[in-house]
Amino acid sequence: MTLPVVPPTPSTTSSTPEPALGPALELTPGDPPIRLTERAIEMGKKRLVEAQEDTPELVLGLRLGVKGGGCSGYYYVYDVATKRGKRDLVFDFDGLRVFVDDRSAALLAGGELDWETRLMGYGFKWKNPNATGDCGCGSSFTTD
Secondary structure (H helix, E strand, O other): OOOOOOOOOHHHHOOOOOOOOOOOOOOOOOOOOOEEOHHHHHHHHHHHHHHHHHOOOOOOEEEEEEEEEOOOEEEEEEEEEOOOOOOEEEEEEOOEEEEEEHHHHHHHOOOEEEEEEEOOEEEEEEEOOOOOEEOOOOOEEEOO
């Protein structure tokens, strides 16, 4: 006796629903104002998987930005994005969703984010052509 083939339904394939692709995940048209190296993309994806295990909210992507402060005037921000802000631009880098607000995008334009491993640590590292000076630690910078 042959049993009929029943196509899978959402209730039989997975207990966790797929996130809806709504406004939070729509990509910003055009080329991104920043670049990410392959290593930064790889480590960004790894960090997001780790972050999702530690947070009850759905992690949408990596949030990059700049805030006022630090010893040189601005400092770089790295965080997980759990929602899209009104001023956020969203870009896809080989499957890694990156959220950056429009003000930060202007200060980071032309920059490249890399992942650096050093004797005393590791982490993201910017090559920012808009920075006219930094404090030496690599975490903060100044512009003209």
